[in-house]
Amino acid sequence: MAVMTTEHPQMELEQFREIAIAAERQDVVLEFINGRIGVKPVPDGDHGEIIRWVSKRCMQYRPDLWLYAEQGLKVERYRAGHAKPDGALARDGAFAGQGEWADPAQVLMVVEVTSYDTDTHQRDRVEKPVAYAEAEIPVYLLIDRDAGSVTVHSEPGDGRYESIVTLAYGHEVVLPGPVGITLDTEELKRYSR
Template sequence: MVRPLEERFRTVRDLLPDYRVETTQGRIVVNETGSWQHNTILSQLLFQIAGPVAGRGWEIWPNITVYLGQYADRYVPDLAVVPRSPRMWEEYAVHGDSTLLVVDVVTVGSTYDDYFVKPCGYAPGGVPLYLVIDPFQHRVRLYSEPGGGGYAKQTDVAEGEPLALPEPWGMSIDTANLLSAV
């Protein structure tokens, strides 16, 4: 008897607690923790958003699963920003519509999933903003205005151009600082 994907996902997640385990299009994907370049990009982003996040009483969560629906994929972004006391599905999974921003830094093996698969899962799950930082293409992409068919808006900026985050953020990300250190 083949076990349902959700059961296999939980088993792998429990067996490999030091890895990021997610399901993507019926696959269980095990990702190692990030390289120094990956972590430097995330650090630079954190320096920029920490003040506004703290000022609004929000929280920054690394390594949290985003619950997108009973039969939907389970993604583990590099960072998720959530309001205080977000709606949880399990202790390790926040509901997508209870996030404020989800962030992934592209790695060699994640390009297709980050640009094409995950936006199609995050949008119907209610994730309002999905930020993809791509050190290989030297660009940043923001998906916004989610709906059942995907995101209605996609904003691409090259390294060095500011990226405006819509309300409730009301701020811009300095992309030069994100990518210049790697």
């Protein structure tokens, strides 16, 4: 039997991949962030409608960009972290030839939509902002169905976002450069409980 010498043992990526394949059969999606497994439920219809809504707005105002759904990203500079954001906004062809876990250098914005599960707070509001800031992704857009709000994280630096703006659904939300889009979030009220 192997003896672990670290206080917080980490899982190998291949072990995670085997578990993730089995989990997909159980209607959950797994992520590997900071050596830990994160579990989130398979998205529901309203979740999908929100991603469609964001994608449509991005295409309308920035046709040079594409919102890639569930694109795996390497999210940590010095650790074996991997995440699959609900959406990753980048130029067409940004992930060609990169495989399952792409370099986030070309990502202008990641989008997450909260799920109705017990881990959403830790995953989407605590761990993901740190992981995405460490990866220096310029904008993290969190659509929080529990709170009925949209949070825009921007200006990554020193492993955190310097600017965090939260507005309730119904307000206009500015996605700063390099994204440069303003969203009227009134329609989001239709997709939250």
